[in-house]
Amino acid sequence: xxxxxxxxxxxxYVKAAFAVAVLCGVTGSASGGLQITLSNQVLxxxxxxxxTINLSALHRILSVTSCSLDSLPHCGGVLATLDICRExxxxxxxxxxxxxxxxxxxxxxxxxxxxxxxxxx
Numbered sequence: 001x002x003x004x005x006x007x008x009x010x011x012x013y014v015k016a017a018f019a020v021a022v023l024c025g026v027t028g029s030a031s032g033g034l035q036i037t038l039s040n041q042v043l044x045x046x047x048x049x050x051x052t053i054n055l056s057a058l059h060r061i062l063s064v065t066s067c068s069l070d071s072l073p074h075c076g077g078v079l080a081t082l083d084i085c086r087e088x089x090x091x092x093x094x095x096x097x098x099x100x101x102x103x104x105x106x107x108x109x110x111x112x113x114x115x116x117x118x119x120x121x
Contacts, residue, residue, distance in 0.1 A: 012050040013112045016058060017065040019043060021108070025069030028076060034066040057115040065108040071100035 008015055016037075024033030038044060047058065071078050073089055078096055082089065114121065 011112075011116055012047050012053050013058065013061055013115045016043075016047055017061050017108055017112050020062050020065045021069045021105075024066050025072055028070060028072060028074050030066040030070040033070060034062060037062075054115065054120050057111075057120060060121065061108065061111050061115060064104060064111055068101060068104035068108055071096060 008018075010018075020034055020037050022033075023037050024030050027033045027036065047053065048055075073093060078093070078100075081096075082092055085092070111121075
């Protein structure tokens, strides 16, 4: 995955958002995926070598994007919530998906777009 990500022709913001979202989805954990991504020194060095990025914007992109694919059906938080509420994935996951996957992905796209336009936040 690392070589594919490094060869991917896109902005540093897009690459970072993609890497974090995928790893958070695989682990089912926002903090776990973010930690794995940021512990990869090759990725971090590549991102920091890009002098055109705003580090505070990169931080916000990584933080928001980490909360997008982390709540796929295998996520412990989703499983626990559904168990406590005595619901099934079939009945309740559509609502989870919209609130915890679609909306954060939209927010991530907006934040990346703002950062690419040079709007700092």
